[in-house]
Amino acid sequence: MHNAIARTTVPSLTINRHCRVIDNCTSGEVPQSIFSAAEPVVLKGLVSHWPIVQQGQQGNNALADYINSHYNGQPTQVYRAGPGLNGRYFYNDNATALNFTVDTGKVDEVLQQLLAWQSLPEPPSAYIASNLIQSHFPTLSAQLPLQLNRPKPDYATEPDRVSIWLGNRSVAACHYDASENLACCVAGKRRFTLFPPEQVANLYPGPLQPTPGGQVISMVDFDQPDFERYPRFADAIAAGCIAELEPGDALYLPSMWWHRVAAPGNFNVLINYWWSNAPRYTGSGMNLLYHALLCLREKPEHERKAWQALLNYYVFDDPQQAAAHLPPAAQGVLGPLDDMQARQLRAMLLNRLNR
Numbered sequence: 001m002h003n004a005i006a007r008t009t010v011p012s013l014t015i016n017r018h019c020r021v022i023d024n025c026t027s028g029e030v031p032q033s034i035f036s037a038a039e040p041v042v043l044k045g046l047v048s049h050w051p052i053v054q055q056g057q058q059g060n061n062a063l064a065d066y067i068n069s070h071y072n073g074q075p076t077q078v079y080r081a082g083p084g085l086n087g088r089y090f091y092n093d094n095a096t097a098l099n100f101t102v103d104t105g106k107v108d109e110v111l112q113q114l115l116a117w118q119s120l121p122e123p124p125s126a127y128i129a130s131n132l133i134q135s136h137f138p139t140l141s142a143q144l145p146l147q148l149n150r151p152k153p154d155y156a157t158e159p160d161r162v163s164i165w166l167g168n169r170s171v172a173a174c175h176y177d178a179s180e181n182l183a184c185c186v187a188g189k190r191r192f193t194l195f196p197p198e199q200v201a202n203l204y205p206g207p208l209q210p211t212p213g214g215q216v217i218s219m220v221d222f223d224q225p226d227f228e229r230y231p232r233f234a235d236a237i238a239a240g241c242i243a244e245l246e247p248g249d250a251l252y253l254p255s256m257w258w259h260r261v262a263a264p265g266n267f268n269v270l271i272n273y274w275w276s277n278a279p280r281y282t283g284s285g286m287n288l289l290y291h292a293l294l295c296l297r298e299k300p301e302h303e304r305k306a307w308q309a310l311l312n313y314y315v316f317d318d319p320q321q322a323a324a325h326l327p328p329a330a331q332g333v334l335g336p337l338d339d340m341q342a343r344q345l346r347a348m349l350l351n352r353l354n355r
Contacts, residue, residue: 018042019194019241025250030182032149034252040194040243041252047184048248051143052269056187056247060118060267063187064111067166067269070140071107078105079127079167079212087125087170087263089212095219098212100125107136107166114168118266127167129213133271137164144271148182151277156339158276165270167263174203174218174260175211178285179274181253185245188268192243192251193222195236195258202236203258222260281342 019040022031027049034041047053055066079089081100090099110126117123133140141162161179174193183190195203203218211217220230227234243251253259255276263270296307314322314334323334333345 015193015237015240015242017241019243028145029147030149030250030252032151035150035180038254039196040192040241040254040257042243042245043250043252045248046250047144047146047186047271049145050184050186050248052140052271053186053248056269060115060187063267063269064115067111067137067140067164068108070137070143072136072138073106073108074136075104075106076128076131076136077102078110079125079129081125083120083122083124085125086122087127087168088173089125089127089170090173090217091206091212095207098210100212107131110166114166114267117168123168123266125168125170127165127170129165129167130163130272131166133162133164140164146273148273148275150180150275153277153279156280157278158280161274163272163274165268165272167268168266170261170263170268172261173212174220174222174258175213175215176256176258177215177253177274178255179276180255182250182273183245183253184250184271184273185247186269186271187247188263188265189247190245190251190268190270191262191264192245192253193240193260193262194243194253195240197256197258199236199239199258202232202239204230204233218258218260279337279339279342281337281339283346 019042020037021042021044022034023044025031025043025046027045028047030043030046034043052063052066056063079100079102081089085100088099091097092099107128110128113124113126117126131137133144144162158179174195176197183192204220205216206219208216220226220233225233245251296304299307323331326334328335333341337345
């Protein structure tokens with residue numbers, strides 16, 4: 001059976017379907033309409049007016065000088081591996097440890113190394129991931145004019161984050177992020193392979209810990225997928241799409257979408273904006289997952305199904321139905337939450353967990 005799957009899917013390993021593209025975007029203005037679709041959209045030329053993008057067109061040396069002119073010298077985390085990794089930051093053979101090291105370094109030193117390695121056929125791998133602009137490049141923010149035009153909620157959310165990603169050839173294994181994302185390609189090219197959240201089972205997630213970047217990743221090698229071991233990956237391929245970015249392009253990526261990010265060049269730079277539309281008091285959804293692993297997974301099947309029905313009723317279906325038939329004074333935490341109620345609910349949970 002697995003051999004049959006492999007034979008029928010090998011010719012279509014390349015995902016040919018591309019996500020929606022908006023051509024000739026107005027410089028620095030993100031259309032508000034894209035946020036209601038909850039699907040990836042490529043915005044061609046959105047940030048082509050940025051000075052950092054224009055410096056990149058002058059060559060990698062000019063770009064490195066420009067980045068260093070905004071760098072304040074603060075140390076940062078650097079992913080490193082020897083020649084032969086080809087930028088695939090992943091696991092060792094039994095997935096108990098990572099196949100790269102993480103140390104502390106300086107941005108200018110890493111940029112110098114990347115420039116020196118450009119002509120090597122198999123250079124070492126170096127990658128600075130998600131380095132906050134505010135903490136390391138404080139004068140750069142003013143040189144990144146952008147109007148997100150996204151709807152602003154009337155409640156407090158997590159602070160927005162703007163990050164820079166620097167490195168030579170890299171492949172970020174397929175993963176999801178819990179934040180909304182606008183990824184802006186500055187130098188080199190980026191190829192995103194994208195899957196909707198419901199494809200999780202077909203992507204074969206790896207261990208919850210450790211992870212290369214904080215989120216669980218797919219165990220499938222997209223370049224050489226093993227359909228004997230991961231047969232359902234064929235279904236993920238059928239549901240996937242591609243987003244290809246050149247310098248100046250941007251990708252809107254809704255939260256929780258799975259994405260693999262490949263940067264094939266020898267000098268790559270990306271800047272991304274992360275934000276959340278959820279109330280700040282909700283916290284991380286991973287807390288629910290870990291709690292459910294503790295409290296629900298080992299219960300008898302009929303109990304798990306009963307709790308699934310209860311969670312659907314109270315959480316995943318219409319969030320207002322559980323309180324709709326109750327007088328307002330009796331709704332308690334079933335009614336709309338505010339920050340104070342969230343604090344009380346969190347305190348109650350901590351008290352219960354510590355018993």
